[in-house]
Amino acid sequence: MKYLVVGLGNIGPEYRDTRHNIGFMILDELAKQEGSSFHNMRLAYYTEVGYKGRTLHLIKPTTYMNLSGKALNYWMGQLKIPVESVLVLVDDLALPLGTVRLKPKGSAAGHNGLKNIEQILGHNNYPRLRFGIGDNYPKGKQVDFVLSGFDDDEKPELPALIDRSIEMIKSFATIGTELTMTRFNK
Numbered sequence: 493m494k495y496l497v498v499g500l501g502n503i504g505p506e507y508r509d510t511r512h513n514i515g516f517m518i519l520d521e522l523a524k525q526e527g528s529s530f531h532n533m534r535l536a537y538y539t540e541v542g543y544k545g546r547t548l549h550l551i552k553p554t555t556y557m558n559l560s561g562k563a564l565n566y567w568m569g570q571l572k573i574p575v576e577s578v579l580v581l582v583d584d585l586a587l588p589l590g591t592v593r594l595k596p597k598g599s600a601a602g603h604n605g606l607k608n609i610e611q612i613l614g615h616n617n618y619p620r621l622r623f624g625i626g627d628n629y630p631k632g633k634q635v636d637f638v639l640s641g642f643d644d645d646e647k648p649e650l651p652a653l654i655d656r657s658i659e660m661i662k663s664f665a666t667i668g669t670e671l672t673m674t675r676f677n678k
Contacts, residue, residue, distance in 0.1 A: 515581035535563040560605040561612030587624025
């Protein structure tokens with residue numbers, strides 16, 4: 493069984509630890525825990541890890557957030573992975589920090605990475621792991637907020653939330669979307 497796990501984010505040091513790059517941060521930690529490292533391949537940094545007889549193909553698109561669908565579509569075709577075996581990791585303003593939810597499908601909710609994926613796939617029926625980043629920003633400052641780093645009082649929470657996200661990715665690959673939602677979405 494093969495799975496494509498797509499962490500959304502932007503390449504470049506200026507984006508490294510920003511809220512918008514939580515997808516990259518989760519995959520970096522998963523690769524580190526599994527002793528794997530990313531290689532710069534076509535449209536993405538790529539690596540793969542094995543887990544309980546499954547192969548998790550991990551990509552961090554190098555297309556920038558607004559063209560994430562291009563990388564996802566390329567790798568789905570390259571690896572011959574159906575959309576139900578794809579998991580997109582995304583930051584979510586609608587969820588408070590500390591909330592991580594798996595959804596089988598849903599709207600882009602204004603997220604440019606998801607909008608592009610939806611546009612390229614022609615639908616929004618793909619699983620996504622929504623990582624809450626909160627919405628603690630002044631009116632009109634959404635872009636500044638998502639492209640800023642986590643606050644000092646938020647940083648201590650991140651390792652446990654990232655580990656929880658990794659558990660959810662592994663659960664998705666072994667027991668599927670519905671059972672993972674039952675187990676983790678509280």
